[in-house]
Amino acid sequence: MSTDEKLFGPGRLRAFSPFLAPGERKQLHDLLNAGAALPPSFADELRALARRYIDDGDSIKLRAVCLLVADLCEQGWQVAIESDRITFQPPGIARKGEQTVDDIKVRVRAALQSARLRQLQEPSVRQFLIRVEKRSLRSGNRASVIDLIDDGAALAKDLRAIEGLPDVERDAALKGIIDPVVEVAEAGAKCPDTGLPLIDIWRYFRHTWAHEYRSIPGRQMLVLIRNAARPRRPIIGIAMLASPVMRLTARDQWIGWLRDAAEERVRSGVWDAAAFGASLLDRIDASIAAVRWDDLASSDEIVEPTETVALRLEQKAAGAAFAREQQLRAHYETHRDLGGQVKPHRGELKSAQPDSDWRAASDDLLFVRKRAESLAQLLFAKGMFRSAGLTRDPVAALDQLFTTPSGQRAVDVALAEFRKAGLSSEVADVSICGAVHPYNELLGGKLVALMLTSKEARDAYARRYGGQTSVIASQMAGRIISKPADLRILTTTSLYGVGSSQYNRLVLRAQDHSGLPHDVKWGAIGKSLTGGFGTLHLGGETAQALRSMAMARHDSRRVNNRFGEGTSPRLRQIREGLDALGLKSDSILHHATPRIFYGCELSPGARAALVGLGKPALDAPTSADIGAAWRHRWLSKRARREETLQALADLGPMSVRASLHADADGQFSLPI
Template sequence: MATRQERRGFAKLCALLSEVDTHAVGSGLDHTEWARAANLGNLYEQPILAAAAHTLIDLVDQGWTITIDKIGPLLRPPSAHDDRQAEKARIRRQEHVRRDEQLRKPSVRRFVESMERGHRHGDDIVSVFNLMRDGGELADTLASADDPTTAIKPYVQIVDQSTCELTSFRLHDIWRYFRHTWSNAYATVPGRSMPILIRDAATKHHAVVGLAAISSPVVQIAERDTWMGWETDQFLKAVEANPTTEIAQWLANRIQTQIDEIYVTDLVRNGVLEPTGTGTDTAKTVARLKADAERYRQKHHRGSAIRVVRNIESNAWVERAETYLFRSKRSAALAEALEIAECLGQHFEQEATPLAGLKKALDDRKARAQIRRVIRKARGERVGTVIADLTVCGAVAPYNALAAGKLVGALAVSPKVLAAYRAKYARPSEIASAMAGRPIEREARLSFVGTTSLYGTGSSQYNRLFWPANVMGGAADVSMGFHELGRSRSFGTSHFSDETVAALVRLSQLNGSLIRVNSIFGEGVSPRLRKIRHGLAALGWPTNELLKHGRERILYGVPLVKNLREFSLGIALEPDYLIDPGMEEADQKVAAWWLGRWALRRAAQPAVQDAMRSHRLVRPIQHGARVPLPVDDDELLLFSAESVLPGS
């Protein structure tokens, strides 16, 4: 409970922030200064006030408005602008809060400076600037070349732990440096992640054209799932309209596989399961399993063995299975599987054929409910293996003036990328193997890649981004590319600073939250999101409303196979690809398509030429591919003083 003094301090802060011009804010509200202006005192000793104040300052910095009436302060979210440029500016302000906060960190600044500092490589002194292309040189080369297609030679380079042979930089450091030039903060992605560089073989050091990253997808996106045809109710209706032997056999197999892929040795040892299996009374077995799941869930959240969990060898599947986290998950999953088998399995056992069993189950209301659970389970299992999100995709200067973002988008789903993804993830799944207590491999062949626009007003990068499938080894009469799936207003945390997150986490812990976010893989998605949610709940503030970005995003997707729904769910065991996954010369063919369709046309425009020439590699270096380290006021004053010193 907040004290009277804390409530007065918060009210004063609200009054001060209500006078802020929300059209002029964005990464500019200093938390310390505003706390001092409101005479809040030592916030560390006032955790409730600290969480409330930091959250409020961030929200106002994102365009939220405060009005004061008789009841007290009222907070109103920003509305989307009809003006496209104004809306883009608002979203950039929102993203720049965390990005600039990150770029001010000493460790990040040291990294950027180390990349920009020259080092010896063979007989040359090289720095990250050697991986940028001078815009004037590029414009001149495109204008004078007899064959303009030789002026840019893009190719895909998968980022791994190796070193660039042309600069001796680690590939991941190259990728990370250029990622810091994005509008939003750089962050590692939990789960699967495969960074990609697009480089230009037409330059000495193979300059960076753009970046991409294929990562684990957002699990539930209604617009995507409906477009793919595997949304639960939608798919169930399709099955009812046309039940087939293939689907019936798939359902029967799924029921048995779901049980077989759960480690049960300790459950039998502890008397939760009978030695011969589930026992004769399934209902009692399910009840024991659910109680066991809850007991071990609470043990996990007490966090007494977190260090032990993190020290377990990655392939010690039995040891990992018997941790509190996976004991809880296994008991819950087995309880669900046995309920499904008890209700739905009997129809398949009693009928002569799987198809007859499916038809009988569809007429049974309870069995239909279990079919829905099987569909949801299958989608949840496969969504993170055959589907991926394009979480990073874009070109760097000066190539971005030539619409090279479209080139990066196409190359991000090219045969080389799909082959690399399959090779990287054709290994035991961490969660499935921990559930089974033995190595379990999941499908690693992608069927679909999705992404979202940063701005809800449109995406010039993905707009009309389609290409003939034959440039990737597919049929000449087939077009593939980025389909617009719909629009979504998403939840997120990008509008909260690390300072605010820390205050919210501390409050939730001091408040005795029973849910501990341990940031262990397998515990759940987005630890940052869950931490903020718990902190806002401790304040008693509306979490869902405050976690909304206040922005609309456009969803896009690239289907890679013809049998999208069937392969994605695992009904079909083999993908019917639109491309040739083994094609080796796809990079060159995609590059030739992009040059003819986009780049050369734009290069002929005077405005585009001027845009390219603005990115110079002569000192002082003013180049759009250089990380924009924020300059604080004290640094600016120091620079101004030094600039007028004699001899400067």
């Protein structure tokens, strides 16, 4: 049993002892005991109590604990309070009485819906929904977002009308009913059919998802899949390509970015030892060249690194880290206002500009630390590779490197550099992907996932992000750095932890579809049986309370949503706040819900290319080719099912609007 299974497995009891004053502890104790039976209003009572406390002094702690308990109870965690501690028990993946995968999905979806329904009641969200639903004159069109929701009954009628056609004629007729195209929702771009901003259209349909809509940092390309065969090109589904997480074991193992995976492929002959050895050396040299080092080391030390220079660089990094901590404390004291809020410390350079002084920006204390840390690691790895004789005899050198602690560390450094390079421009996470009414009944979710592999989607990503100045890389290098954006890998994670019908058997074989240059395949690449770390189960109000708690504890704002400061600022802010409460943050952030990870290699050889071994094929299927293959593989059969056609009749504008205008109790109240 792994450490995670021992600590965080489903059903494991987790005990916390928050730092509360005696009076605060009694008040929380009374409320939690009163809510032991967990009535429907329990979480709301906790939130109401939390809002009565102002974020000052000890009250901020009770506020944060109340909001935290409310969120966890709403997500199905069991909670109780004893004299000196609070205990929580996560729900795990299955509960007593749940017989099928669908039972589990219904329960998990219901838990996620709680936060979503609260968000839909927010005045700003309701105003947005009403605004885009109102039929108005925009860019010469009197229309609303409702016009982009297809009529399921009309769609079913058209599908029935071609049911008796011969297969050859039916394929062409199906294209006349559903002809998918890719449209990217860029800032400022408007829909020619309705005049609405494309981003507003995407956001509207995003609110129909099971979980609340949150903005995320980093890259995010919003994608609409539309049906060009019908009036006003109704929406089939939506997707988002986002920045991938830095460390994901299943993905990194699948690609070969982890040492045990790399060793297995070298020893089994899947990877040529000489080629892999050369790629390690090239990667280290390229990474050193991408770091400004003139103020940290001499040219001789870069060519022939020693342990002494690595140690000196580590000391330099530690000094810069201490100085920045003092800098953040001073910023906190200077900018703290009466409300206790503190502006982020963004440094002198906040974004890439034509006249940006990247050399001066590299002298920022944050980047002095990062440059020194990175260079220390890289020079250590280079020294180890040289002493092992990786150039002279790669087979013997790799055997030595894989079997000694210092050699393993050097390989880890090089593989981490491959990972950083790949994640910066060649891998994207599919954070949103699915169909909307009525196309969800026609396996439109599979179509959306496949369309993300199309030439149109990949070209749009390259146009959007290729050649952009990288703020972090430029500050690390002390000069302007831009990178291409050639997508090679897509990954995603199951929401429910019990598989995904959308990605199940999602394969198009080139031999079966003449327009495809190669197979298009989504497949499971790994599982997390005990769940993982994340913040999906914690709401925005809770996150804000924990952020305030962290600042009060440290007398500084240490998470500033700044390029280069670290990944996932929301996760780091919440972690700091939980630690400040005296709670073991991992016990809360580990959601105990298993996850299944899926990946798609966009062209043959893409994974090997991400460790410097060869180049992948450049051909990509067009959206037209994918659409034709999807119609032949799935739609043709699905459209013959009477139960599907009957289900379509109940889906359309009214079903979408009903899902968006629910009150806090889940009852629907459509505006007139």
